Amino acid sequence: MSESVNNREPLLDISGLEVHFETRRGIARAVNEVDLTLYKGERFGLVGESGSGKTTMILALLRMIKTPGFIAGGKAVFDDGTDLLALNAEQVRQTRLKRVAMVPQGAMNSLNPVIRIGEQMMLTMREHGEEGERDELMARVVGLLEKVGLKPEAASLYPHELSGGMKQRACIAQAICLNPQLILADEPTSALDVVVQRQIMQTLRQLQIGLDATVLLVGHDMGLMAQFAERVGIMYGGKLVEVGTVSDIFRNPQHPYTQLLISSIPSFETRGDFKGIPGVALSLLDPPSGCLFHPRCPKATDACAQREPTLKEVSPGQWASCLLHEEEHDATAS
């Protein structure tokens, strides 16, 4: 996947990413040979059922996988050639927020309850070597708060004095304080009510455009996804099974799992989480042979239990990992 989408330059090239969890009953491959290129200034959405490895993938990009988990392989190379997965601890620390920032899921409790908002943001900036007088930094903080739609007075408040939406805005302001190139947002609005959700997503979008940053958004809400993202990736059992533009994925899904996912949404562009799809949920500790999805797949053939599919480009800009397409692909190639 090297050619650009909409003529954009690649920002981060993830290849062969593997994250394993060591459990009492064996090793779980929570992220399984994921290849994905993120482009500069794009909004990429990642969807998939619970336990499919979305959060784990984001944490891997932040190098925050904790025991019993570990990154078992792969690369994540920035446009300047730095491999995120090869940095040492101090380099990782400096990369966080400067290049890769995170917008948390539970904004309710994501700010230190005993430090004022402004102080927290200044502390964060100083930790990254941003020198300057208190007044200068405070002016920057106020500017950031205004950017996310908060009044300057918010700087002198404690987290418990803010509402949930305001807290999430403060977290976003903190996330963009060093102009990161990549913003990782793991279900950033799932704890908020519907009206606030929309506003926050709008803010995030404006900021993303203003900064020309790349956003990797994880979410369950297909409606929000469709509105926000330009490209979408579908995960199943730690594998990326399909990648494509929003309209391709929603109008013309290629992987059977994606097809089930899309058809389970009541109607396109209406809000709603996707519902479960039939079949026994996947066990990462005891994965099936061949394609991970084949035990639940309506279109499975005998070959699916034998051979593992890989991600293939099925139409320009749309990739799917399914033997059905590999055969077509092979057929057209030969």
Place this chain on the structure above:
Amino acid sequence: MNWNYIVRRVALFLVVVWAAASVNFFVPRLGTGRDPIREKLGQLAASGGLRQDGIEAMVKAYQAKFGLDKPLYVQYLNFLGDTFTLDLGYSLANYPARVGQMIGNAIPWTIGLMVVSVLIGFALGTLIGALSAWPNAPPWVRSLAVPFMTLSAIPPYLLGLIVLYILGLKMQWFPLSGGYSPGMLAIASVDFYLDVLHHSILPALAIVLQAVGFWALGMRGMMVTTSGEDYVTLAEANGLRNRTIFFRYGLRNAMLPQFTALGLSLANVVAGQVIVEVIFAYPGIGTVLFQAIQSSDYTVINGVVLILIMSIGLVTMLMDFLYPLLDPRISHSRQN
């Protein structure tokens, strides 16, 4: 913080003092139907002695306030009046000495020893406990936590006997008893202060050895909870330094319940120290109490009990007033 809260809190403090005074008054009278002070005075008067005049004066004064001809409520009111004016009367065993004066002489020693040892024990224990629950902490800290937690189960005065035996008697590094050397002039000189310090190290060590594990145990539990909080995770994701996260995000928040616990356990700390002082014949309030118990000096016993309850009540109250400064989420003006 508003006046309403302050007034209510001070009222609570006064209730505690009143209750303590009432215990002092009623327990001997109700429990056994006798008044030990009167009995002791009777004994002293009967046995005669050098200070017969003084004892007679004391008996007279006592009769005037607590005479059997007076109804119980008059005696009780007299007692309360004395208590709230801090008039603790004369020592039965050391007649011309006043109880207030005896306690006043002892209290600087007690406070000095306690402030130092409690602060050291609290700080060290909190730090060790926090580190022992922190994923990024060096492993040797964890191995430190276990012996300290074991020691915390043993009362400080028993640890006192052990350190006294090893470091005092066998090694002879520290004096065995007292607050300063017998020949020393108790004046403000460098020599004197060094001597006092030398004498205070063993009793302080006994208290610290026990306290460290106690605070570490409480802190460990809190830190486990805190290190799983979202704000700690986000701080890490934001690339803050480990030290900063540990101190300003982890420790700072996990410590809040420790302060509440400090207020609640102050009573036990004092109780432990009282006996430590006895072991070391330290010239503090514990030794005064011990000697009073041995000579059935009831006025002094009552006085010490009252002063201890009052001072702990006072400190607890001050801590309640200061707590909102530590935790912005608590504000007394909004309570109720």
Place this chain on the structure above:
Amino acid sequence: MQRLSQISYYLRESPMLAAGFIMVSIIVLFGLLGPLFVDTSLAQPLSTTPRMEPSWEHPFGTDDSGRDLLSVMVVGVPLTLRIGLLAGAVGLGLGIVLGFTSGYLGGRFDVVTRGIVDTLLTVPGLVVLVSIASTIREEISVNIMALVVASLAWMWPTRVIRSQVLSMRERAYVQMAKLNGMSTAEIIWKELFPNLLPYLAAQFANAVNWAILSSIGLEALGLGPQNDPTVGMTIYWAITFSALIRGMWWWWAIPIAFIGLIFVGLLMIAVGLDELANPKQRKAV
């Protein structure tokens, strides 16, 4: 039977709990079996040669007034345990009654109980006990000692149980039980109580611990049963007769060893039970 397997499960889950259990069992066995092997009459003063170092004949030595310290411990350890268990049981019993009522009923009763408990907790218990015990010094027996200590042993259990009941009351199954038309008493007995058992056990260990601690504290000040050789009184005599300076280390070291074993054992039991009751804490360390 089911209870037994539950207990053995707990012991396997938490090594801390098991270790504490073993330590306390050793002490209890010592007290139970000791009289079968040791002549307890030697615990009386003037029954043997005084001031003897530990030897074959007197494994723990003898004290100033001619008591054999092994016999003293055989007699004294159960007495000390009895004070602790009695006071702990009374304290926990009161704590359960007050804590459950206060936590479940809420309202004015709760406000008053909480106020009293929080206030009393700031009062130095030992000091109050000193004031009580010093006026009845001559009459103190082991049972009176237990009662004196029990009078202040109920506050912590009340406080902890109350807050646990309060949080459980909010949980779904209690709400469901209410919908199913159970009476308050039934809810407390059938729903809350079984769920709180590990907490109650931990509280019992704590209450016993506190009671023994207080009784030994009082005894060290001389305010204990004057005629019974409890562990704490043994220490008091050792202090009073300057055993330390006179080099009679066995006189104070042996009771300390027993006390240490009891306290460390009880602490480990309490911590172990606490970990079982709060699985979150158990995982991390």
